[in-house]
Amino acid sequence: MTATRMRSPLGRAVGLGSAKEGVEHWWLQRITAVALVPLGLWFVIAIIRLVGADVDNVRDWVGNPLPAILLVLLLIATFYHAALGLQVVIEDYVHAELTKLGLLVVVRLACFAFAVAGIFAVVSMAVGTSS
Amino acid sequence: MRSANRPLSPHLQIYRWQLTSVLSILHRAAGVALTAGAILLVWWLVAAASGPDAYESVTDFLGSWLGLPLLFGWSLSLFYHLCNGIRHLVWDTGHGLDLKSTYVGGWLVVAGTGVFTLIAWIAGISSWAS
Numbered sequence: 001m002t003a004t005r006m007r008s009p010l011g012r013a014v015g016l017g018s019a020k021e022g023v024e025h026w027w028l029q030r031i032t033a034v035a036l037v038p039l040g041l042w043f044v045i046a047i048i049r050l051v052g053a054d055v056d057n058v059r060d061w062v063g064n065p066l067p068a069i070l071l072v073l074l075l076i077a078t079f080y081h082a083a084l085g086l087q088v089v090i091e092d093y094v095h096a097e098l099t100k101l102g103l104l105v106v107v108r109l110a111c112f113a114f115a116v117a118g119i120f121a122v123v124s125m126a127v128g129t130s131s
Numbered sequence: 132m133r134s135a136n137r138p139l140s141p142h143l144q145i146y147r148w149q150l151t152s153v154l155s156i157l158h159r160a161a162g163v164a165l166t167a168g169a170i171l172l173v174w175w176l177v178a179a180a181s182g183p184d185a186y187e188s189v190t191d192f193l194g195s196w197l198g199l200p201l202l203f204g205w206s207l208s209l210f211y212h213l214c215n216g217i218r219h220l221v222w223d224t225g226h227g228l229d230l231k232s233t234y235v236g237g238w239l240v241v242a243g244t245g246v247f248t249l250i251a252w253i254a255g256i257s258s259w260a261s
Contacts, residue, residue, distance in 0.1 A: 041213075044206070051255050051256075054183075075172075079169060086162075089162075118172065121177040121180035124180045
């Protein structure tokens, strides 16, 4: 089900509701939130079990398919959810148009960059090409 | 956009503090804090991928007088945002929106956050000690 179809036919016909991309934003925020419930709980348990681990323990752990896959999913859901949430915070509190625009761009790019960095680190450990 | 004659809602400091509004703004604050936590996670992963020296600098920082409170704040924010996020998802289904339910749910979230954070740190410390 795509986000645009979440709008009711009547809402579309009458032309009420968000003038921009409100429905899609709302829907993706919920999708990522639902994903983050199990992923977040798994992450906490995994981290607790890794307390005191050295670098080799961590690499061995990420070397298993399941932790590697779940970490990548966690990173995607987290930074997607963060980008959407921070966007709303900025839109609510920053009213100077240029500052707002600048912050929105910076937050989007930073979330994307951090997600890529994290995913790359996981993948490099998982396939064993890291030094 | 601001017009002088338009009515304004009362300023924030007029209102008595209520559980519902406090939890609402805390959800946002915890979300922002969790973004910092997520960056910490990426730093940790990149360091582990980089090598023992980089990894050691992260674990040294996390075990320091600055790192430990940061970790505690991260765990507290995570459990709060998780519990209250579930409360939000319930609201999205149209349930629990009456006054009594918002307060019952709110206190459940406060209790859940405390219990989960406590359990996580007890488990973490015993994992570290073993």
